[in-house]
Amino acid sequence: MISLTRLNGESFTLNAIYIEQIQAHPDTTITLSSGRKLLVREKEEEVITLTKQFYRQIGLASISVQEKEGS
Known part of the structure; x- marks a missing residue:
């Protein structure tokens, strides 16, 4: 699990296994699976x-x- 902060300042924990994509637009956008x-x-x-x-x-x-x- 990773600790992150929403744009409104609210902290939350995310299971990083579900992250599919991370982009900056300029805000960081995380797309989940x-x-x-x-x-x-x-x-x-x-x-x-x-x-x-x-x-x-x-x-x-x-x-x-x-x-x-090993490959």
Whole structure:
């Protein structure tokens, strides 16, 4: 889970597994696999960093690295 902030200042926690796309328009827009869009205060790169940290924490990042090395 990653902690983010809505444009109105409200904090929330998002399960980063459901993130499909992150864009800056100029506000950071996160599109979930359900199609729902969220606007957040964090910059695009910060959301990417938080997501990568979450993936490492739950062991998903190490799986993708091992697959690439084994290919």
